Amino acid sequence: MKKLIVPKGLDRRTVLKTGAALGATAVFSPPILTYAQGETPVKIGMHDPFTGTYAAEGESERRGALMALAEVNKKGGINGRKVELVTEDEGANAGIAAQKAHKLIEQDKVNFLMGAVSSATALSVNQVAHDKGVLYMVTGGHTDPVTGTQCHWTTFRICTTTYMLAAGLAGTLYKKFGGKWYFITPDYAFGHTLQGSYAKLLKGMGGTVLGNSLSPLGTTDYSSYLIKAQQSKPDVLVLLVDGQDLVNCMKQAAQFGLTKKFPIGGGLSELEVLRALPREAKLGWWTLEWYWDQPKTPHVKEWVAAYRKAYTDGSYPSARTWFGYAGLHAIALGANKAKSLESVKVAKALEGLELPPEVKLQPNKVYFRDFDHQLMSSEFPGEIIQDGKYPNVFKVADIVPGDKIALKDTGCKLDYPA
Amino acid sequence: MTRLISVGVMWIILILLPWWLPMIGGYTALGSKVLIYAIATMGLNLVLGFTGGLSFGQAAYFGLGAYGAGMTLKYLALSTPLAILIGTLVGGLAATILGPLVMRRRGIYFAMITIAIGQLFYFVMVRWNNVTGGEDGLAGFGRQDIHLGPAVIPISSSGDAFYYLVLLGFTVAVAIMWVILQSPLGHTWVAIRENRRRMEFLGIRVERYVWAAFAIAGFITAFAGTLNAMLFNFTSPQDLHWILSGNFVIMIILGGMRSFFGPLIGVIIFVVAQDYLSSVTGNWMTFIGMIFVCIVLLFPRGVLGIFNRRAEAI
Numbered sequence: 001m002k003k004l005i006v007p008k009g010l011d012r013r014t015v016l017k018t019g020a021a022l023g024a025t026a027v028f029s030p031p032i033l034t035y036a037q038g039e040t041p042v043k044i045g046m047h048d049p050f051t052g053t054y055a056a057e058g059e060s061e062r063r064g065a066l067m068a069l070a071e072v073n074k075k076g077g078i079n080g081r082k083v084e085l086v087t088e089d090e091g092a093n094a095g096i097a098a099q100k101a102h103k104l105i106e107q108d109k110v111n112f113l114m115g116a117v118s119s120a121t122a123l124s125v126n127q128v129a130h131d132k133g134v135l136y137m138v139t140g141g142h143t144d145p146v147t148g149t150q151c152h153w154t155t156f157r158i159c160t161t162t163y164m165l166a167a168g169l170a171g172t173l174y175k176k177f178g179g180k181w182y183f184i185t186p187d188y189a190f191g192h193t194l195q196g197s198y199a200k201l202l203k204g205m206g207g208t209v210l211g212n213s214l215s216p217l218g219t220t221d222y223s224s225y226l227i228k229a230q231q232s233k234p235d236v237l238v239l240l241v242d243g244q245d246l247v248n249c250m251k252q253a254a255q256f257g258l259t260k261k262f263p264i265g266g267g268l269s270e271l272e273v274l275r276a277l278p279r280e281a282k283l284g285w286w287t288l289e290w291y292w293d294q295p296k297t298p299h300v301k302e303w304v305a306a307y308r309k310a311y312t313d314g315s316y317p318s319a320r321t322w323f324g325y326a327g328l329h330a331i332a333l334g335a336n337k338a339k340s341l342e343s344v345k346v347a348k349a350l351e352g353l354e355l356p357p358e359v360k361l362q363p364n365k366v367y368f369r370d371f372d373h374q375l376m377s378s379e380f381p382g383e384i385i386q387d388g389k390y391p392n393v394f395k396v397a398d399i400v401p402g403d404k405i406a407l408k409d410t411g412c413k414l415d416y417p418a
Numbered sequence: 419m420t421r422l423i424s425v426g427v428m429w430i431i432l433i434l435l436p437w438w439l440p441m442i443g444g445y446t447a448l449g450s451k452v453l454i455y456a457i458a459t460m461g462l463n464l465v466l467g468f469t470g471g472l473s474f475g476q477a478a479y480f481g482l483g484a485y486g487a488g489m490t491l492k493y494l495a496l497s498t499p500l501a502i503l504i505g506t507l508v509g510g511l512a513a514t515i516l517g518p519l520v521m522r523r524r525g526i527y528f529a530m531i532t533i534a535i536g537q538l539f540y541f542v543m544v545r546w547n548n549v550t551g552g553e554d555g556l557a558g559f560g561r562q563d564i565h566l567g568p569a570v571i572p573i574s575s576s577g578d579a580f581y582y583l584v585l586l587g588f589t590v591a592v593a594i595m596w597v598i599l600q601s602p603l604g605h606t607w608v609a610i611r612e613n614r615r616r617m618e619f620l621g622i623r624v625e626r627y628v629w630a631a632f633a634i635a636g637f638i639t640a641f642a643g644t645l646n647a648m649l650f651n652f653t654s655p656q657d658l659h660w661i662l663s664g665n666f667v668i669m670i671i672l673g674g675m676r677s678f679f680g681p682l683i684g685v686i687i688f689v690v691a692q693d694y695l696s697s698v699t700g701n702w703m704t705f706i707g708m709i710f711v712c713i714v715l716l717f718p719r720g721v722l723g724i725f726n727r728r729a730e731a732i
Contacts, residue, residue, distance in 0.1 A: 050700045089696045094555050095657060096692075098650035099451060103693065106445035106577075120555045124652040127557050131651065143554050150558050188545055188552075 041084040042077065042341060044069075044331060045104030046324075047115040047125060048139075049092040054117040056272040057320045061115065061139050062087055063311060064324025068359075072332045079339060083332065086110060090121055097121035101128040111341045112137065114327045117320070119143035122157075129154045133417070135343040137331055139323040142268070144410065147374040151412035153347055156330070156373040158323045160289055160402060165268045166197040167405035168379025169287040171205070172398050173265050178235030179207025181265075184225050184249065185240045187214040194240050194267060210234050215241060215249075222249045226256055238265045239284070250281040259283055271318035274384065274393045282393070287381040290319035290362065291396050299358045316391035322361060326375075329359045330368070344417065347373075364401035372412035376402035428679075432585055436578045444690075446577045447649065452682075452689050453581075453588045454645045459669050459681035460595060461638030466667065467675030468599065469631040470611030471520075472529040474663050475536025479636040481658030482539060483509035483643025485550060488653050491559035498562045498573065498648065502587075505644030506637055512539070513636020517629040524614070533660050540658040555654030556647075573648075584645050591638055598634065599678065607631055672713050674720025683721050 046065055048058035069085050077083050086108050090097035097116070104110045105128075113129050114137040116122035122141025129136035130152035138146055138157040142165060147157050160168070173181075181202055185195040191214075199209050210232040213225040219241075226249075229237050237258065241249050246266075253259050264284030271288065294300045307317040330350065335341060338349035351370035360366040364378045382396040431438075435449045462476040486505030494500070516535055523531050543550045550556055561580065564571040573580040598604050606627050610617050617624050647653040656662065665688065673684025691709060695702035717724050 051696075051703065055700075089700060089702070091696075093656055094652065094654040095646075095650070096696075098652055099447060099693070102447035102577075102650075103445055103697075106447065107440070107443060120553060120654045120656070123551075123554050123557045124650060124654065127652045128650055131560070145554065145557075192547070 039081050041082040042079070042335070043084050043086055043108060043110040044112045044114060044328060045101070045108060045110030046085055046087045047090045047097050047100045047104070047113070047121070048087065049117050049121075050087075050089040052091040054092045056276075057117045057140065057270065057318075058089075058092075060272060060318050060320035061117065061324035061327075063307070064317070064321035064326075065114065065139075065328045066324075067307065067310060067321075068325045068328035068332075072329065078332050078335045079341070085328070092118040092121060094118075094120040094124040098124040098128050101125045101132075105132050105134055110134070112331050112335075112343070112346070114324075114331065115139055116141040119146070122146050123150060126150065126152060126155050130415075133343055135331070135334075135346050137327045139327045140320060147372040148410040148412050151372055151410070151414060153373075153414045153416045154343060156347070156350055156368060156375070158327045158330070158375050158377070159319075160377060160379060161374065161406065161410075162194065163197050164379060164402060164406050165287055165289075166194060167201055168400045169265065169267070169285065169381045170198060170201040171400065171405070172381040173236050173238075173263070173285055174202070174205050174207055176397070177263050179205065180210050180233075180235045181207060181238055182210045182229040182232050182234035182236075183212040183238045183240065184222070184229065185212055185214055186242060186245065187216050191240050198238060198240075215245070217245065219245060220248055222252045223256075225249075226253055226258060230256065230258060230261070234262055236263050236265050236285075240267055247278060247281040250283055254280060254283070269384070269394075270320065271316065271391070271393070272320065275390050279386065282384050282386045282388075285381065285383050285397075286394075287379050288319055288394060288396075289377065289379065290322040291380045291382075291394060292316045292318070292391060293394075293396070294362065294399075297361065297363050300361050303358075303361055326355060326359055326361075326377075330355065330375075333359075347416075363399055366402070369403075369406075371414065372410050373414070374406065374410070376406060378402055379405065429589075432588075436581055446581050448689070448693055450577070450581045450584045450649050451646075452685055453584045454642050454649060455666075455669065455685040455689060456682040457588055457591045457645070458639045458642035459666050459673075459685055460592065460678075461635045461642065462666050463670050463675055463681050464595065464598075464607070464638070465628075465631045465635045466670055467677075467680070468604065468611060469607040469628060470614075471628060471631065472525065472667075473520075473532045473632070473635070474529045474667065475532035475534070475660065476635070476639050476666050477660065477662035478536035478539040478658050479509040479513050479639040480643040480646065480662065480666075481509075481543065481653065481655070482512050483640030484647035484653040484657050485543060485556060486640070487644035488556045488559050488647045489549070491562070491648075492556070496562045498564050498583075501561075501648070502641065502644045505647070506641040509640020509643055510633065510637030513640070514629075514633040517632045517636075520632055521625040521628040533663065536658065536660055536663055540655055540660070543655045543658055550655075553655060555652060555656075557652050559647075560651045561648035580649070584649075587641065587645055591641060595638065596678065603627070603630065668710060670720075672710065672720060674717075674722035676719055677722040677725075680720050680722040687721065 048061050050058045072083050088100040090100050112135045116138050117140040119141045122138045136155045140159050142162045144161050183195055185191045266286045269286035292304050334346045334350035338345040350368050354367040362378050366377050368375050379400045380396045381398055382394050436446050439449050458480050465471045465473045483505040486508035487501040490501040490504045520531055544553055561574055563574050573583055610624055669684035669688045670681045672687050674680030695705050
């Protein structure tokens with residue numbers, strides 16, 4: 001029983017080998033760049049998922065932030081000091097994100113934080129940033145409480161709220177097709193919230209909800225819901241299901257010929273998602289938060305060209321790229337305006353701050369609201385081009401200014417230190 | 419004697435952690451997280467390593483403890499001790515009540531039913547949106563300073579003070595588990611692991627002992643969960659998900675599931691490797707996987723198993 005399984009002597013050797021392997025990992029450490037003598041660089045810490053389901057979105061945000069970083073440093077940095085970006089992978093896990101936020105603040109001694117794709121990570125880092133008194137620029141993460149009931153003075157948000165997503169699309173669909181809508185909603189919390197927002201908006205505009213089918217997560221057969229939807233003869237069929245469920249639902253809707261009878265509407269879509277969707281599911285009316293093809297807006301063409309020059313993998317900048325870009329620029333603009341690196345002063349300077357045309361890259365006025373720190377950026381509702389080849393996958397119907405659709409009363413009470 | 423010395427050295431290292439960890443490029447919150455996960459995995463190891471039950475749903479009790487503590491602070495009362503107490507009771511009682519469902523199963527069926535129960539709680543937290551915050555997680559609460567007579571321990575503002583609270587919790591949990599494992603109860607668990615049928619023939623009511631192991635492990639993991647909720651003042655359904663349960667099992671196997679402090683070593687390897695490698699490369703999971711494969715192949719009894727085996731050979 002107690003005889004050694006491994007030959008004697010191997011133990012020590014393997015221990016040595018393991019040690020060597022661990023030493024080798026140190027070689028992977030990121031190179032530390034040196035800057036102007038005497039001046040320590042200003043550090044911005046970015047957490048985002050670079051692995052897992054949201055890796056593509058996280059990578060887009062990082063690319064945008066790096067583009068902004070190069071521009072800011074070219075123009076003299078923040079208060080004359082170089083800016084450095086430290087990125088950390090959190091794999092869209094809220095606990096890891098909070099841990100990495102601690103790491104960035106305590107170990108890397110960053111002056112500001114930015115990042116987030118998933119809402120849960122935005123909320124967990126929101127908490128850490130507030131506890132530590134560090135300004136936090138949320139790039140993604142749409143859930144309303146970030147700039148609503150759980151808002152903090154430390155937190156600002158680039159991407160729009162869940163409510164704004166619904167509102168941006170609802171108005172366009174209502175104007176174009178009419179007010180009798182049928183919903184197919186995934187039967188869980190987020191689905192209910194989104195459907196609730198839609199129903200409220202629709203009734204506010206004078207429309208009616210013809211029906212709402214709740215489908216369990218992982219449904220493969222949508223025929224019963226689709227038949228019910230067809231019988232109600234709606235102006236618009238709104239599908240709020242997601243992922244593989246959406247693909248299944250779209251496929252069956254097309255088989256039933258419903259997609260030819262009335263328009264299909266959805267919620268948020270993203271360029272990264274549209275690129276990966278199978279043809280069957282590339283249908284209907286959705287909203288993006290930024291689109292690369294804006295022929296009439298100044299600076300957009302140059303910016304897309306700069307992106308394509310920097311990243312030659314054939315990709316185009318998405319809304320996420322813009323979030324990262326605008327997020328880092330906003331921090332620099334705020335700190336330069338405040339002439340300080342203190343989070344309180346920078347936060348005050350950011351309130352009401354309007355993004356300049358070369359940063360906002362969209363036609364409407366884009367600014368941070370002073371009472372909830374939400375950026376008033378636009379929604380880009382439009383239709384998916386089914387046979388469009390990437391990157392021509394979306395036809396923008398309207399660019400809706402954020403401050404026209406955002407709720408005024410978000411339940412936010414900013415808690416500045418006394 | 420050597421055991422006493424090594425445990426003493428370990429404690430001195432842990433007490434001095436807030437001083438030396440930042441010097442070698444760490445941060446105190448990482449130390450707190452390691453100790454919290456160590457409590458959880460050492461609790462789970464009572465079932466996994468000592469009783470021989472493959473529990474794959476332990477994160478459920480961890481998460482229930484976390485939600486119990488978070489919701490106490492958010493909705494009930496601003497008291498850290500009360501939050502710890504309620505969270506531990508919620509998670510522990512859930513394990514105690516569900517124990518009878520689990521105790522008769524063996525092997526793969528034990529693993530299946532524990533994972534199923536774990537996912538049940540996960541979906542409760544995801545769907546009960548109004549109260550738990552759903553997928554976004556539970557936020558909007560904060561750990562509170564502890565008042566001991568006239569003295570105030572400032573755990574709300576100081577990460578170091580909170581670390582010492584965690585270390586105190588770790589010490590208490592370790593002492594309790596050590597006493598239990600030295601008692602007839604602990605010896606019966608090991609005997610069940612080694613030969614369950616013989617124990618049945620001896621007239622031991624094996625199921626009751628498995629139930630006891632499962633319940634005690636539940637209480638200890640839930641206690642760790644309460645501390646975890648207060649570490650970042652946040653908890654999310656990911657703290658109940660089977661992926662975390664699986665990670666707990668991996669940590670235990672890395673460190674050695676036959677040794678008392680094995681899980682602590684496994685947690686240090688896993689958490690530190692994850693923290694360090696994920697900052698350096700996007701392919702950090704590959705390295706974790708490689709470390710795991712190497713350890714399973716070369717040290718089938720985990721890292722601490724090497725030392726135990728050597729002691730046995732001598």
